[in-house]
Amino acid sequence: MSGYPIPAEAVEWSEEIKKSRFITLLRQVASPEQAKAWIAEVRAAHPTARHHCWAFVAGAPDDSQAYGFSDDGEPSGTAGKPMLAQLMGSGIGEIGAVVVRYYGGVLLGTGGLVKAYGGGVGAALKLLPVATKRYMVSTFLECDYGDLGTIEHLQGLYEGVTEAAEYGARVGLRIRWPKEHLASVQALACERSQGRIMLRPTDA
Structure with missing residues (x-):
């Protein structure tokens, strides 16, 4: 898999069920920490x-x-789990959902709550525009100045993005590539430089 869908923008869905108002919010969250900060904002x-x-x-x-x-005070299993099930079933990554409930005084029962919370997320997902997040790999290489043209050409062909550069006796470059292109880039860099350029994946 070369990437996965993520929310392209935030969406909101609102409905009233037996006098309770349910407001479903979806947005991109790139980490659990970012998700929890957004939940606090809501x-x-x-x-x-x-x-x-x-x-x-x-x-x-x-x-x-x-x-x-989290069920946030609703009966266990009636809110957070149905919401998560909808998110997981969508195949979308980096996504957070909050359902805000203004209680209207009428109990919905366990089944009604599951339907309200899960259904709200499901309805909001239908409105959600998505973009694709590609898997990227960072690499490090050293080359002579005369080989820079080869690297720049490969960056143009395979969407390589320079993250850092050091210019001394030789050039040191950290370049990020789409994961699906990495093998081709490594092979062509070696071939076109007659073995002088070797890309090493790095965790940095």
């Missing part, structure tokens, strides 16, 4: 709401360590 923006239930997949869609959810 809570502060709706201080009189009874519940602020949430769920997030704050990473790649299949990264279980990036999952989180």
